[in-house]
Amino acid sequence: MIPMPELRLDKLLAGTGALSRSEAKKAIREGRVCVEGTPVLDPSAHCDPAKTVTLDGTPVHWQEHLYLMMNKPGGVLSVTEDKHAPTVLDLLPPELRRRNLSPAGRLDKDSEGLLLLTSDGDFCHRVISPRSGIVKEYYIEVLHPFPAGAEELFRRGAVLEDGTVCLPARLEASEDRLSARVFLSEGKYHQVKRMALASGTRVAYLKRLSVGGVALDPALAPGQWRELTARERLLLSDNLHKSGMEAL
Numbered sequence: 001m002i003p004m005p006e007l008r009l010d011k012l013l014a015g016t017g018a019l020s021r022s023e024a025k026k027a028i029r030e031g032r033v034c035v036e037g038t039p040v041l042d043p044s045a046h047c048d049p050a051k052t053v054t055l056d057g058t059p060v061h062w063q064e065h066l067y068l069m070m071n072k073p074g075g076v077l078s079v080t081e082d083k084h085a086p087t088v089l090d091l092l093p094p095e096l097r098r099r100n101l102s103p104a105g106r107l108d109k110d111s112e113g114l115l116l117l118t119s120d121g122d123f124c125h126r127v128i129s130p131r132s133g134i135v136k137e138y139y140i141e142v143l144h145p146f147p148a149g150a151e152e153l154f155r156r157g158a159v160l161e162d163g164t165v166c167l168p169a170r171l172e173a174s175e176d177r178l179s180a181r182v183f184l185s186e187g188k189y190h191q192v193k194r195m196a197l198a199s200g201t202r203v204a205y206l207k208r209l210s211v212g213g214v215a216l217d218p219a220l221a222p223g224q225w226r227e228l229t230a231r232e233r234l235l236l237s238d239n240l241h242k243s244g245m246e247a248l
Contacts, residue, residue: 007062009033010043012053016060017095032056065120066099067233069214072115073222078106088115091223104128105136105187105211113138113208114216117225127211132240133185134212138192141205145177150199154182158195164188166195181209212239 007015013024013033025043027033033040034054035047047053049062070088072078077087080102089097104116104127118124126132154171169184182192193203209216214232228236 006046006048008043009035009040009045009047009053012047012049012062013055013060014098015062015064017098018055018060020098027055065118065123066096066101067120067123067228068096068101068117068225069217069220069228069232070115070117070225071216071220071222072107072112072208074110074112077109078103078115085109088117092225107208108190108193108206111206111208112222113206114211114214115208116211116214116228126240127236128187130186134236134239135183135185135210136187136208136212137210138182138184139179139207139209140182140192140196140203141179142196142201143204144201146171146173146180146196147200150177150201153199154195158198160188160194160198164194166191169195171199212236 009028010021010024013019013027014021018024019027024033028043029041031039031041032055034057036051037054040047053060053062070091072088075086076091077085079087080089081087088103089101092101100119101117102119102121102124104118104124107113107115116127127134150173151171154169157168158166160166166188167184167186169182171180171182173180182195184191184195188194192206196203213235214228217226220226
């Protein structure tokens with residue numbers, strides 16, 4: 001196993017989310033931080049992240065990156081900040097808001113469901129990138145029944161009102177055709193809603209159920225979150241190497 005490089009103690013402490021970088025420096029100088037039981041007063045001192053670090057006697061745990069799933073509620077934006085509306089980061093506790101988390105993909109303000117958040121920029125880019133072809137699953141309800149032939153239109157690749165051609169997707173309509181599951185491997189602006197409109201109906205409700213084979217945890221109420229498990233991260237990583245058509 002490759003040993004983890006040592007980090008400045010103030011950076012390590014800030015990386016736990018317990019304190020900001022400036023607060024970490026102050027706490028270290030005040031003797032409130034110990035490494036393996038010994039107070040360290042120099043914020044620039046380097047420390048092995050595997051060692052036991054305590055703040056005011058309580059152990060803190062450093063992680064290079066965080067990977068979260070959230071059940072995004074309606075009414076919040078999938079961005080890091082906004083002056084006029086609440087964002088998904090506003091739903092997190094302060095120690096997580098300090099971790100430079102960003103949504104890996106977006107959901108419309110009025111849409112709900114699975115949203116991935118991470119501090120890992122490379123992971124975020126790969127999930128979002130159209131080249132990854134990662135499949136996302138949605139549940140939708142529509143105002144008028146899907147017309148006959150809607151499934152074929154999705155399968156061929158719907159053409160949107162502005163001429164944009166979508167990649168092939170899968171539509172599984174309910175018996176009454178007033179709801180459906182949609183599977184697609186790209187993420188154009190308002191794509192599911194625009195594809196439904198191109199087929200002859202309008203989306204009234206949308207919820208994302210899964211991304212790259214990782215399903216929304218049914219135990220998460222709207223606005224709640226949890227860390228991805230190691231298995232979920234591995235599943236996402238595996239599916240990032242499949243083409244959209246293969247996964248569909």
